[in-house]
Amino acid sequence: MTPYDLVVRSRRTVTPEGERPAAVAVRGGKIAALHDYAAPLPAAEEVDLRDLALLPGLVDTHVHVNEPGRTHWEGFASATRAAAAGGVTTIVDMPLNSLPPTVSREALDAKLRAAEGQCHVDVGFWGGAVPGNAKELAALHERGVYGFKCFLSPSGVAEFPPLGPAELRAALEEIAGFGGMMIVHAEDPELLAEPEGPGYREFLASRPGAAERSAVTQVVRLAEETGCRVHVLHVSSAECLEVLEAARARGVPVSAETCPHYLTLAAEQVPEGETAYKCCPPIRSLANRDLLWDGLARGVLSCVVSDHSPSTADLKVPDFAAAWGGIASLQLGLTAVWTEAARRGHGLGDVVRWMSANPAALAGITGKGGIKTGNDADLVAFDPAADTFVDAARLHHKNPVTPYHGRTLKGAVLTTWLRGRPVDGRPHGRLLMKGDG
Structure with a gap:
């Protein structure tokens, strides 16, 4: 048998058919x-993860890289380093x-x-x-x-206006x-308002779930x-699910789709003045969060x-209105x-489906999203039992602002391989075009 370049073994390999050795x-x-x-296999390199999990690289189809033009907010180098450190091997950049x-x-x-x-x-x-293009x-x-x-509502930047x-x-x-x-981005501008005060309660009230439901209906x-x-x-908003x-x-x-912050954070837990939690549409209630998990499971x-x-830290001040x-x-x-999926009884196979297989299928990115023969060897060694303390200053994001700062999350990414090569600080990512083989 011709030697393989790499063999990675795990008793918890997450494949499309399920988790198996x-x-x-x-x-x-x-x-x-x-x-x-345990099969004996000739290989130039071998890694045995034993009881640690082996996942396919995640596919994140919703990333604002911001380069060129606002590279001080984020850029291709910093964003893709952060992605790899989090087990993400493919991103799709927003316009x-x-x-x-x-x-x-x-x-x-x-x-x-630029990339x-x-x-x-x-x-x-x-x-x-956008209008006119x-x-x-x-x-x-x-x-x-x-x-x-x-x-469907203002984007937050003048050069990307909404469609009527x-x-x-x-x-x-x-x-x-x-x-x-x-x-x-589905929020009905007719149902949005300016916040009536500087706090999170007022901000949340200014972007009600009804605005999402109305836009989704349209x-x-x-x-x-x-x-x-x-x-x-x-x-x-769970009001959209029906x-x-x-x-x-x-x-x-x-x-x-939904996002990690809607599944793991809640309005009742937003600390006073902590504008790192601000996003549009906003993080909603604990009860709403439970309904989103149900919609995901179904x-x-x-x-x-x-x-x-x-963004840069100076744009996250002075209050939730601004x-x-x-x-x-x-x-x-x-x-x-x-962290939240395990608490609710979901397995790694569910997380891989939501964060790798389904996003790859959504965008039509071939060769990604699963550990199966013929796919790119995008792999992640993951310790599901480890604790990860979040220090914003130690993240690869260009600006140390995140609502997860100070939290302890469950799980740790140990190694990320992109097409069989460890992501080790030397860029070897490719620029993908739809329709490429």
């Missing part, structure tokens, strides 16, 4: 075979908050130039749908973006024409009428992705979700 054999950056755990936003082929080319040679994990790209969408699709993001109802319909019709997908109706594939981003479940039962091409919500949206609305958590998503 296995030896994962790697050749040429791909998973060449899965063997019995904002970079300058220029990714709303034309020329802007995408600028982003590709080249910096990435520690593989990186794909979303395009943006409908004629750019087909060219972006042909260039290889994984789909298009739009807002007529503009949304026109964009969906255009995207349906070439078989693409729209991903939507998106579902238009998806049904246009036939466009639509994905609802960062669902924070609408989404009914749409799925009717065969409407709509799916939805498959109404299919993916858990970070919505990593960092602070930037974004959570920094790219490095912490796996441990945060595992």
Whole structure:
């Protein structure tokens, strides 16, 4: 037998068929075979994790890298280092908050130039749908973006304005024409308001769950009428679940995701003045959190992705009314979700499905999302029993601001392999284009 480049053994290998003892054999950056755990195999390198878990690399389809233009908020080098440290081997970059936003082929080319040679994990790209760029969408699709993001309410940055109802319909019709997908920040601007005070209670009241439900209802109706594939981003309100479940039962091409902060944090636990917790849509109640977990378990919500949206510390002040609305958590998503999932009786296979297999399938990223023959050898050695204390200053995120600071989370990422090579500080990530083999 020709020697393998690498063999990784674990008694807890999480495969699409379930968790089992296995030896994962790697050749040429791909998973060449899965063997019995104790099978003798010739290999240039061998790692035996014994009772530690072996997971596929996570796929995070909701990351704001912010480069070029706002690289002081985050950048490709820092974001992808953080991703690898958190067991994420593929990210898909959002079209904002970079300058220029990714709303034309020329802007995408600028982003590709900025990313080249910096990435520690593989990186794909979303395009943006904004007023006036409908004629750019087909060219972006042909260039290889994984789909298009739009807002129905203000995005927080002037250069990425929201689509009105007529503009949304026109964009969906255009995207349906070439078989693409729209991903939507769904909050109804008519039901949003300015906070009536500086605290979290007032901020939460200004962005009610009804605003999400109203927007999701609109998106579902238009998806049904246009036939466009639509994905609802960062669902924070359980009020949306009934609408989404009914749409799925009717065969409407709509799916939805949620995020670690909505599954692990709660409004009742937000400390006074701790604006690191601010995000849009907001973190809601403990009771709402329980309902999101139920929706995830039932498959109404299919993916858990970070919505990593960092900023510099000076933009997170002075209060909840004025602070930037974004959570920094790219490095912490796996441990945060595992902490709560394990407490609720879910297994590592569930977490892998929500955070690796389903996001890869959503975007159509081939060769990712599972430990199976032929896939890229994107692997993560994970200790599910370890405790990880979060010190924001020690994270790879460019700015040390996160609501998880000071928390102890369950689980620890020990090693991350990208196509069979450890992520060790020398960038070897690739820039991914939809349709590439």
